[in-house]
Amino acid sequence: MGILMNSKTEALIQLRSTHSFGRDVNNCDTGLSDSLCSRNHCIIEYIGNTWVLIDHSKNGTYVNNKKVEAKRVSLNKDDTLTFSKKGGESFIVISTEPPQPFLINQSKNHFIQLTSNNILPNENHPELLIYRHNFEWVLEHDKTVKKLYSHDNITLNKESWVFFPNDTIQDTVTHAINGLSSIHRYTLYFSVSLNEENVQVSIQHHDDTLIDFGYKAHHHILLILARQRLLDEARCIPDSEHGWIANEVLTSELGIDTSHLNTHIYRLRKAFEEIKFPQTPVERRFGELRLSTCPFIIKKGNTNEQYMMQ
Numbered sequence: 001m002g003i004l005m006n007s008k009t010e011a012l013i014q015l016r017s018t019h020s021f022g023r024d025v026n027n028c029d030t031g032l033s034d035s036l037c038s039r040n041h042c043i044i045e046y047i048g049n050t051w052v053l054i055d056h057s058k059n060g061t062y063v064n065n066k067k068v069e070a071k072r073v074s075l076n077k078d079d080t081l082t083f084s085k086k087g088g089e090s091f092i093v094i095s096t097e098p099p100q101p102f103l104i105n106q107s108k109n110h111f112i113q114l115t116s117n118n119i120l121p122n123e124n125h126p127e128l129l130i131y132r133h134n135f136e137w138v139l140e141h142d143k144t145v146k147k148l149y150s151h152d153n154i155t156l157n158k159e160s161w162v163f164f165p166n167d168t169i170q171d172t173v174t175h176a177i178n179g180l181s182s183i184h185r186y187t188l189y190f191s192v193s194l195n196e197e198n199v200q201v202s203i204q205h206h207d208d209t210l211i212d213f214g215y216k217a218h219h220h221i222l223l224i225l226a227r228q229r230l231l232d233e234a235r236c237i238p239d240s241e242h243g244w245i246a247n248e249v250l251t252s253e254l255g256i257d258t259s260h261l262n263t264h265i266y267r268l269r270k271a272f273e274e275i276k277f278p279q280t281p282v283e284r285r286f287g288e289l290r291l292s293t294c295p296f297i298i299k300k301g302n303t304n305e306q307y308m309m310q
Contacts (some may be wrong), residue, residue, distance in 0.1 A: 012094070015046075020040060050075070052074055068154050103163055117269045128154070184205070188297070194301055224250060225243055
């Protein structure tokens with residue numbers, strides 16, 4: 001992500017995709033104390049593949065001691081930014097990487113860079129899950145499942161953190177287009193041993209490309225959820241309600257606790273994410289889970305069960 005460092009204090013600033021600077025500390029992302037600075041002095045925005053400084057000030061902004069004459073300039077690593085001709089506060093560009101989602105503990109100026117699928121603080125101590133579903137962000141904690149929005153407060157390790165998705169318009173639109181109807185091009189295959197001790201999962205694209213995930217413990221979760229979809233279909237339950245299972249039922253059947261379940265789900269999402277599967281494999285709502293809607297076939301011995309989307 002884009003990062004600036006205060007030249008005097010060495011404090012780091014993680015850039016939002018559009019990041020404002022100025023004396024108006026209530027409305028700017030980073031406050032400036034110099035009286036020569038404007039209330040809304042400038043913004044730094046990620047445009048295309050570049051961080052661009054756009055000057056809105058009365059007295060000017062300086063990059064490497066040169067005034068930004070055209071009101072905008074592309075930034076490079078190691079550039080020095082100052083906000084008045086007398087110097088004052090200055091910042092060094094440490095990183096020009098694209099925007100990334102992050103959590104920040106503002107009282108300690110600590111931050112956690114996020115990916116599209118996160119288990120926090122780690123797999124051994126899973127307290128919460130944060131992930132991107134289609135082009136929305138979701139937080140899961142215990143039985144709570146809710147959408148996340150920019151500037152939402154999150155409690156992690158008994159401390160308060162603020163969430164910044166750092167999505168760009170181009171990123172959101174591309175993600176939405178890529179996800180449309182693409183799930184129909186895949187079929188999920190389960191190969192189950194006769195004693196059901198081993199579950200192999202693979203995905204076949206309609207161009208015959210086969211991706212084999214092998215035998216994993218967390219595949220048992222997908223198998224149980226897939227069978228619930230088949231059961232609900234046989235009961236003529238509406239398609240929109242196929243497959244939901246209560247968390248307690250699933251943990252009881254698997255013989256694991258909620259933390260262990262969350263770790264398994266994180267690993268499932270991570271595996272599917274790595275192959276750029278167009279949706280998360282498991283959906284959640286309050287106290288329930290289900291296999292995401294997709295065609296699948298379960299093979300056990302000489303029997304095949306299939307679920308095909310309408």
